[in-house]
Amino acid sequence: MKKFISFLPLFALLISCDLLNDSKISSTEVGGDTNLTMNTVGTKTTTNVQVGTTSYPASATVTSNVGGVITVDLKATLPKNNALVNLIPASMKDASGNLSTTSKYKNTSEGILDYTNKDGKPFVIVNYSSNVGDKYVLTKSDGTTITRTVTGKTEVDDYPVMGGFMNIKTMTVEQDSRIPGVNKIVYITNHKYALVAVVIYMNDGTSTKISLL
Numbered sequence: 001m002k003k004f005i006s007f008l009p010l011f012a013l014l015i016s017c018d019l020l021n022d023s024k025i026s027s028t029e030v031g032g033d034t035n036l037t038m039n040t041v042g043t044k045t046t047t048n049v050q051v052g053t054t055s056y057p058a059s060a061t062v063t064s065n066v067g068g069v070i071t072v073d074l075k076a077t078l079p080k081n082n083a084l085v086n087l088i089p090a091s092m093k094d095a096s097g098n099l100s101t102t103s104k105y106k107n108t109s110e111g112i113l114d115y116t117n118k119d120g121k122p123f124v125i126v127n128y129s130s131n132v133g134d135k136y137v138l139t140k141s142d143g144t145t146i147t148r149t150v151t152g153k154t155e156v157d158d159y160p161v162m163g164g165f166m167n168i169k170t171m172t173v174e175q176d177s178r179i180p181g182v183n184k185i186v187y188i189t190n191h192k193y194a195l196v197a198v199v200i201y202m203n204d205g206t207s208t209k210i211s212l213l
Contacts, residue, residue, distance in 0.1 A: 025129070027136040028122050032110025034068025038194065039107055041065050049210050051079050058099070069106050069115070075099060083181055084200060084208055107194055124148070126173050128191040140178065148175045148187075159188070161196060161213040168213075170196060 037043070043062045048055040058076030065071075076099040078085045094100040104115040111127040117138065124136040125148065136148040152172035159170040173187040181203055188197040190213075198210045 025124070025127050025134045025136065027124050027138065028113075030106060030108055030111035030113050030124055030127055032108030034065075034106065034108050036107060036109070038062075039065055039068070039070050047210065047212055049076060049078075049208065051082060051084075051208050052206075054079065063102070068108065069104055071102055071104050073102050083202055083204065083206070087179060087181060109191075112189070112194055125187055125195070126150075126171055126189045128171065128189075130171070136173075144178055146176060146178060148173050151186075159190075159196070161193075161211075168193065168196070 038045075039062060041062050041064060044059060045061075046057065046059045048057055050056075056077045056079060058074070060075075061073045063071050063073050075094075078088075078093075078098050080097065088099065092099060092101040104120070106113045106115075106122065110129065112125040113122045114125055115122055117123055118141060123138050127134075127136075130150045130153075132150050132153050134150045137145055138147075139145045150171060151174045152170070154169045154171075157167040157169055159168050160166075161168055168190050171189045171191075173189065175185040175187070177184050183201040183203050186199040186201070187195060188199070190196050193213050196211075196213045198212070200208045202208075
C-alpha cells in the first residue's frame with residue numbers, strides 16, 4: 001500500500017515541462033484526504049526493480065509532509081550499462097552510480113500528482129474519478145506537450161498482486177514520451193493502494209517493470 005512512492009523519480013525527473021490543462025479532469029489538482037498512513041513522515045518502504053529476469057533493491061523514505069505534499073528520499077541499486085539507467089542525470093546518482101535523490105508528491109484518497117517537472121509545478125498521475133479517454137496534459141518549455149491518458153479502468157478484481165495471492169481493480173494511465181530512447185511509460189494504479197506498478201517501454205522493444213504491490 002505504501003510503495004507507490006518507491007521509484008517514480010527514475011522516470012518522471014527526466015521530464016522538464018510547463019502545464020497545460022485542456023481536459024475535463026484537472027491536470028494540475030487532485031482533491032481528497034491526504035491523512036494516509038503511507039504519507040506519514042518516517043515511513044520507509046522497500047521494493048525492487050526488475051530488468052529482464054534480474055531484480056535490484058530499492059527503498060523510499062518519507063522525510064517531510066507539508067499540507068499533504070510529501071518529500072521522499074529514494075535510493076536504489078541500478079544495473080550498469082542499461083539504456084534506461086544511462087538516461088538518469090548524474091545529479092540523481094551517488095558516487096557508485098546508484099539512484100540517490102529526493103522528490104515531491106501529493107498522494108490522496110482521490111489520486112496522485114507529482115512535482116517532478118522542471119518548474120516544480122503539479123502534474124496529475126491519476127485521478128480515480130477519471131474515465132477511459134481522459135487526459136492530463138503538460139506543455140514543455142520548448143512548446144511540445146506530454147500527455148498522460150487513462151487507457152483502462154476495470155470494474156472487477158482482475159489484476160494479480162502480492163505474488164498472486166489477491167486480485168484488485170486497476171486504472172491504467174499511459175504517458176507518451178519525449179525522452180530519447182523511451183517509447184512510453186505506463187502507470188498501473190488502484191484507489192486503495194495508489195501506484196501498483198510502472199512499466200517503461202523502450203524504443204528497442206525492451207521494457208522494465210517496477211511492481212510496487
